[in-house]
Structures are given as C-alpha cells and as structure tokens.
Amino acid sequence: MSDQSINSYRDLRVWQDAMSLAASCYRLTAQFPRDEMFGLTSQIRRAATSIPANVAEGHGRENTGSFVQSLRISQGSLKELETHLLLAERVGILTASDLEPVLGRCESLGKMLRALIRSLQDKSTK
Numbered sequence: 001m002s003d004q005s006i007n008s009y010r011d012l013r014v015w016q017d018a019m020s021l022a023a024s025c026y027r028l029t030a031q032f033p034r035d036e037m038f039g040l041t042s043q044i045r046r047a048a049t050s051i052p053a054n055v056a057e058g059h060g061r062e063n064t065g066s067f068v069q070s071l072r073i074s075q076g077s078l079k080e081l082e083t084h085l086l087l088a089e090r091v092g093i094l095t096a097s098d099l100e101p102v103l104g105r106c107e108s109l110g111k112m113l114r115a116l117i118r119s120l121q122d123k124s125t126k
Contacts, residue, residue: 008059009060010056012116015055015056017112018109021051021109022048024105025045025048025085025102026045026048028044029041029045032093033093040093043080044081044085047078047080048077050073050077051074051078051081052074054070054073054074055070055071058070064123064124067120068121068124075113075117078109078113081106085102
C-alpha cells in the first residue's frame with residue numbers, strides 16, 4: 001500500500017489482483033471437461049473467489065486483528081487454489097504452459113498478502 005487514501009477494499013491492490021486472478025481462473029476452468037463441473041472446476045472457482053472475498057470482508061470489519069485474520073484465510077484459500085490447479089495438471093486437464101502463468105500470479109499475490117499482514121501487525125504493535 002502506498003500513501004494513497006484507502007476508502008474501500010476496492011482501493012486495495014491486493015483485492016484488485018485477487019479479483020483478476022479469480023477472473024482468470026473462471027476463464028481457465030471454462031475449458032475443463034463438463035464432467036469436472038462439480039469437481040475441480042467448482043473447487044478452483046470457489047477457492048479463487050474466496051481470496052478477494054475475504055480481503056473485502058476483513059477490511060469491512062474495521063478492526064486490525066479481524067482484518068489480519070481474514071487475510072490469513074485468504075492465504076489459505078490461495079494455497080488451496082494452487083493445490084487444485086496442480087492437481088488439474090497432474091490429471092491432464094491443464095498443461096504446464098496453462099498452469100505456469102497462473103501459479104506465477106498466485107505467488108505474487110501470496111507475497112502481497114504476507115506483506116500486508118506484516119504491515120498491519122507492525123502498525124498494531126506501535
């Protein structure tokens with residue numbers, strides 16, 4: 001986060017990037033076999049949407065401790081998403097070339113979440 005005013009969770013870069021990742025996951029899973037609609041397709045979409053949703057929920061609580069907890073839940077959903085994507089590759093639904101850019105975005109988002117958590121924890125201990 002920079003010195004810009006944060007008036008809404010929508011102003012948070014971490015939320016914006018998480019929304020972009022979720023949209024990418026929807027596009028990616030649109031090519032999955034129909035018999036995966038209630039399997040990996042559903043799991044990937046649910047985990048991906050959980051990430052920005054928890055950022056928004058935590059920001060809305062207006063309590064640093066609650067926000068940090070929600071960001072940790074987002075981190076867990078991110079790891080869950082990565083696992084589902086890796087499984088989709090292992091079972092032959094995704095190729096490595098499909099997977100690599102999405103996993104790169106996951107890694108970047110994970111770093112942003114960790115940095116935001118550290119920043120909030122540092123502010124709350126001062």
